[in-house]
Amino acid sequence: MLEVTNLHARVVDVEDGEILKGLNLTIKPGEIHAIMGPNGSGKSTFANVLAGRIDYEVTDGDIKFEGESILETPADERAHKGIFLAFQYPAEIPGVRPWQFMKAALDAKHESSGEKKLSVREFSKLFDSKVAEVKINPDLMKRSLNEGFSGGEKKRNEMLQLAILEPKLAVLDETDSGLDVDAMRIVADAVNGLRSPDRSFILVTHYNRLLNHIKPDVVHVLANGQLVETGGPELAVEVEREGYKRFLEEHVPANA
Amino acid sequence: MTTIAPATTIASYARDFSKNEDGAEWLTALRNKAWAEFESLGFPTKRRGNELWKYTDLRVLDTKAFSRAEAASALSSDDLRKIAPWNDDWHTAVTVDGQFSSELSRNLSGDDIAISNLIETAERDKAAVEPALGSVADIAGNAFVALNTALFKSGVLVKVDRDAEPAQPIHILHIVTAAGADNRAFYPRILLLAGENSKTSIIESYVNVSEGSQFTVPVFEASLSDGAAVRHFRVQLENEQAIHLATTRTEQPDSAVFNSTTFATGPAIGRNDVHTNLSGEHSETNLHGLYITDGSSHQDNEISTTHQKPHGTSHQFYKGILAGKSRAVFSGKVLVQAGAMKTLALQKDLNLLLSHGAEIDTKPSLEIYADDVKCAHGATAGHVDPTMLFYLMSRGVRREDAAIMLVSGFASEIIEEFEPESLREFLYSRLERIIPELDSEGIL
Numbered sequence: 128m129l130e131v132t133n134l135h136a137r138v139v140d141v142e143d144g145e146i147l148k149g150l151n152l153t154i155k156p157g158e159i160h161a162i163m164g165p166n167g168s169g170k171s172t173f174a175n176v177l178a179g180r181i182d183y184e185v186t187d188g189d190i191k192f193e194g195e196s197i198l199e200t201p202a203d204e205r206a207h208k209g210i211f212l213a214f215q216y217p218a219e220i221p222g223v224r225p226w227q228f229m230k231a232a233l234d235a236k237h238e239s240s241g242e243k244k245l246s247v248r249e250f251s252k253l254f255d256s257k258v259a260e261v262k263i264n265p266d267l268m269k270r271s272l273n274e275g276f277s278g279g280e281k282k283r284n285e286m287l288q289l290a291i292l293e294p295k296l297a298v299l300d301e302t303d304s305g306l307d308v309d310a311m312r313i314v315a316d317a318v319n320g321l322r323s324p325d326r327s328f329i330l331v332t333h334y335n336r337l338l339n340h341i342k343p344d345v346v347h348v349l350a351n352g353q354l355v356e357t358g359g360p361e362l363a364v365e366v367e368r369e370g371y372k373r374f375l376e377e378h379v380p381a382n383a
Numbered sequence: 384m385t386t387i388a389p390a391t392t393i394a395s396y397a398r399d400f401s402k403n404e405d406g407a408e409w410l411t412a413l414r415n416k417a418w419a420e421f422e423s424l425g426f427p428t429k430r431r432g433n434e435l436w437k438y439t440d441l442r443v444l445d446t447k448a449f450s451r452a453e454a455a456s457a458l459s460s461d462d463l464r465k466i467a468p469w470n471d472d473w474h475t476a477v478t479v480d481g482q483f484s485s486e487l488s489r490n491l492s493g494d495d496i497a498i499s500n501l502i503e504t505a506e507r508d509k510a511a512v513e514p515a516l517g518s519v520a521d522i523a524g525n526a527f528v529a530l531n532t533a534l535f536k537s538g539v540l541v542k543v544d545r546d547a548e549p550a551q552p553i554h555i556l557h558i559v560t561a562a563g564a565d566n567r568a569f570y571p572r573i574l575l576l577a578g579e580n581s582k583t584s585i586i587e588s589y590v591n592v593s594e595g596s597q598f599t600v601p602v603f604e605a606s607l608s609d610g611a612a613v614r615h616f617r618v619q620l621e622n623e624q625a626i627h628l629a630t631t632r633t634e635q636p637d638s639a640v641f642n643s644t645t646f647a648t649g650p651a652i653g654r655n656d657v658h659t660n661l662s663g664e665h666s667e668t669n670l671h672g673l674y675i676t677d678g679s680s681h682q683d684n685e686i687s688t689t690h691q692k693p694h695g696t697s698h699q700f701y702k703g704i705l706a707g708k709s710r711a712v713f714s715g716k717v718l719v720q721a722g723a724m725k726t727l728a729l730q731k732d733l734n735l736l737l738s739h740g741a742e743i744d745t746k747p748s749l750e751i752y753a754d755d756v757k758c759a760h761g762a763t764a765g766h767v768d769p770t771m772l773f774y775l776m777s778r779g780v781r782r783e784d785a786a787i788m789l790v791s792g793f794a795s796e797i798i799e800e801f802e803p804e805s806l807r808e809f810l811y812s813r814l815e816r817i818i819p820e821l822d823s824e825g826i827l
Contacts, residue, residue: 178777182769206779218774222792231788232778239779271792288778 128327129154129177129296133188136176146172148352149188154296157324161338161363162331164349165371170331171215173349174300177329178212179205192296206232207239209295213285213302220272225284226254228272229291236292257290261317279310286317293321298329303337315340335367350374393422395448399568400533402451406506409513417522417532424526438712438744439654439683443626449568449598451534452481456562460487467556467590468618468809474498475554476539481569483537495547496583501538501574512540516574519660520604520632527628527656531570531602538572541585545578545608552584552616552803557601558592565595573603577611577639586806588618589627591649596624603631607639609663614642616801620813621649623678628654637663637692644800645672646810647682648817654683661688661695661723669698673797676709676741677821687716690723690753697727702797703734704790705741706821713762715747723753730760735767735793738824767827783819786827790818 131152138144146169154160164170176183177190179202189196197205220228234244245253258265263283273281282302289297302314318328318341330337338346338360346362347354350371355378356362400418405411426444427436458479463469476498477487483500491498505512522529539555557571577583587603599621605613613633621627627650633641641659659668674682688697699715713732730747747760767789775785794814801807 178773180773180777201782202773202776203779203781203785206777212777214774214777218768218771220771220774220789220792222795223775223788228775228778228780228788231780231784232775235779235781235784292778 128156128193130191131188134173134176134185134190135187136172136183136185138172139182139184145186146183146352147176150349150353152347152354154327154329156327157322158345159322159328159330159341159343161343161346162329162349162354163333163346163363163366165333165375168349169352170349171300174212174298174329174331177298178202178210203235204239206292206294207236211289211292211294211297213282213289213297213299215301215304217273217281217285219274219276221274223272224270225268225272225287226251229254229288232288232292253291257287260320261286261290262313263287278305279307282306282310283313286314290317290321293326295325296327296329297321298331300331301333302330303332303334311337311340335363338363348374350378353378392445392448393425395450396421396530396534399451402453403534405502407509409509410502410505413517414533417517417529420522421526421529421533424524424529427526435685438710438714439652439681441652443652447566447596449566451536452563452567452569455480455482455484456560458484458487458558458560463487463558466592467558468554468586468588468806470554470803470805472551473554473586474549474551475556478537478539478555478557478571480558480560480563480567481536481571483539490551493549495544496549496553497542498553499540501540501572502536504540511542512574515576515606516604519606519634520602520630525630527600528602528630531572531600531630534568535570535572535602538574541573541575543575543577543581543583543611546580547578548582549584552586554586554588557589557599559590559597559599561592561594563593565597568598568600571599571601573601575603575605575613577605577607577613579608580610581608582612584614584616584802586616586618588620590618590620591622591625593622594624596626596651597622599625599627599629601627601629603629605631605633605641607633607635607641609637609639612640614802615644616806617643617645617647617655618806618810619645619647619649619653619655621653623649623651623680625650626652628652629656631655631657633659633668635659635661635663635666635668638665639663640667642667642669643671644797646798646801647672648675650680650682652681654685656685658687658689659697660691661697662691664692665694666692667696669700671698671700671797671800673702673704673794674711675704675794675817675821676711677706678709679707680709681711682709683712683714685712685714687718688728690717690719690726690728692722693724693726695723695726697729699730699732699747701732702793703732703743704737704794704821705734705743706737706823708738708740710742710744713743713745713747715760717749717758719749719751719753719756719758721752724755726753726756726758728756728758732762734762734764735790736764737767737790737821737827739826740824783827786823787818790821791815794818
């Protein structure tokens with residue numbers, strides 16, 4: 128599904144802005160990978176680079192999705208291929224309603240794949256059922272996208288979009304940060320409900336908390352722009368207990 | 384040394400003035416006075432010290448002469464519905480090419496409202512019109528109010544009785560047809576007399592479907608009585624060669640409310656000069672608007688409120704969408720006079736610049752001579768937010784569609800204020816056509 132080789136990426140417009148320094152990762156269909164790491168290790172950068180954010184420039188290496196390089200593929204087309212990023216800080220967008228946004232997104236996806244677009248009635252039915260499924264307050268859906276939403280509501284709204292768009296690869300960028308236990312369960316339920324043999328997930332997180340609710344197949348530790356250790360769920364437990372000190376000491380960046 | 388050439392175009396306006404055929408002496412006297420004022424003022428220039436016209440260049444008026452339109456082209460009511468906001472139930476007064484159209488106007492009288500041809504009524508009923516006409520829109524020092532007063536044809540009088548609350552809005556619609564000649568001038572005049580404790584919704588719209596250059600100088604004059612509430616909507620759909628210099632003036636005694644929302648797009652040179660005068664206690668005015676400029680168009684918003692008495696409230700909230708090499712101005716002023724205690728005044732101007740060539744001059748200002756007031760102002764100008772654009776695109780919305788969605792969303796905050804729904808829908812359908820065509824010079 129996803130094959131990342133020797134990925135180097137930097138922030139555009141920042142000198143010495145290299146954040147990812149040779150990241151390698153392979154994800155098979157149906158797998159859930161957790162990427163853990165301290166602040167500044169490059170977790171969010173990696174998530175954003177996968178989704179095609181233009182503030183980051185890939186300087187070396189490659190990202191292949193279903194066998195094809197997507198480095199030159201813009202964000203909208205990556206979404207059509209089935210990549211989804213649940214944002215750490217979803218943008219607030221004045222005057223754009225969640226319904227209208229999701230209808231446009233799904234229409235664009237169907238148009239790209241040559242499928243028939245849903246009618247307004249069909250889409251409304253789908254939308255309402257997903258709203259109920261992720262237990263987001265329907266009143267919020269009358270507002271502008273994310274405007275006046277609490278942190279938890281924003282994350283639920285990301286899960287709503289995930290459930291509607293049904294991507295092949297969903298990247299959750301610190302979706303658990305700032306969530307209370309109930310909201311965390313909603314996120315976990317959404318992910319667990321969408322697990323399937325051909326859908327993969329990357330959970331980017333600081334903590335083991337979320338991983339108690341969503342069982343990952345593989346856990347990676349990201350430090351200094353590289354995946355420095357890979358293991359099973361027990362690695363997450365170690366990180367939770369010991370912190371990141373060991374990883375940072377063992378893997379001093381080559382150019383430091 | 385610079386010499387300023389005298390305007391050679393004044394003769395054209397003088398010729399039009401000589402064609403006036405007013406029957407009432409008092410009206411002739413008012414017109415003469417207005418003409419004398421205009422002649423002595425001439426068109427404003429941006430010469431040093433003239434802050435009011437610092438950003439808007441009217442030199443074209445010194446070289447290009449416009450003649451008052453004296454005849455209307457044929458227009459069917461079917462055609463009208465296609466180009467303008469319309470609803471059969473509204474009280475609608477229609478002016479076509481500057482001429483009042485009795486055929487197209489409808490529902491002009493109700494139980495407690497009367498809409499009529501202003502000049503006809505002035506000649507018939509001096510007592511009703513003379514004290515009000517020009518009492519709010521003062522000709523002194525204002526070339527365009529003077530010019531309009533000297534040259535307006537017909538005009539529209541809206542009289543709302545005391546305690547009246549008409550169920551349907553009053554629509555004053557000005558159409559410039561495609562069939563007429565270029566270089567015509569129009570002087571729409573609206574006089575609104577809102578009776579004590581009345582509640583009125585009034586739509587003032589300008590639709591220009593001609594291709595050529597035209598000059599429109601509207602004056603909307605609203606005299607409110609105590610406790611009157613006026614909801615005003617202004618729709619300006621001009622062509623890109625037009626010059627549209629509009630004046631709105633209100634007089635608001637105790638507890639009188641004038642809330643206005645405008646939508647302005649199109650002209651080569653547009654100016655929306657609004658001044659609301661809160662002369663009574665507890666009076667209120669909300670002046671909101673959206674301007675969209677593209678190509679080489681220029682839209683100037685000169686928005687001001689004077690607080691004379693305590694407990695007044697004023698909000699100025701404008702939003703601009705600027706594309707191409709266009710330019711817009713927001714000059715918001717709030718004057719809080721000594722004694723206008725407990726005034727609440729807010730000013731905000733937010734701009735979305737779609738191209739590098741577009742330019743906004745925004746200057747909200749407060750002048751406060753009273754203690755114990757609460758005032759705030761702010762202005763912003765920025766490009767489409769890349770974080771928002773990425774968010775929409777990351778869900779699969781194509782770049783062009785995402786940009787359109789963001790621009791429409793920005794506009795919708797103002798559009799949502801328009802009522803009734805059929806007017807709002809009309810504006811949304813216009814936006815849908817306008818926004819994708821805006822020239823972002825390749826950056827979106």
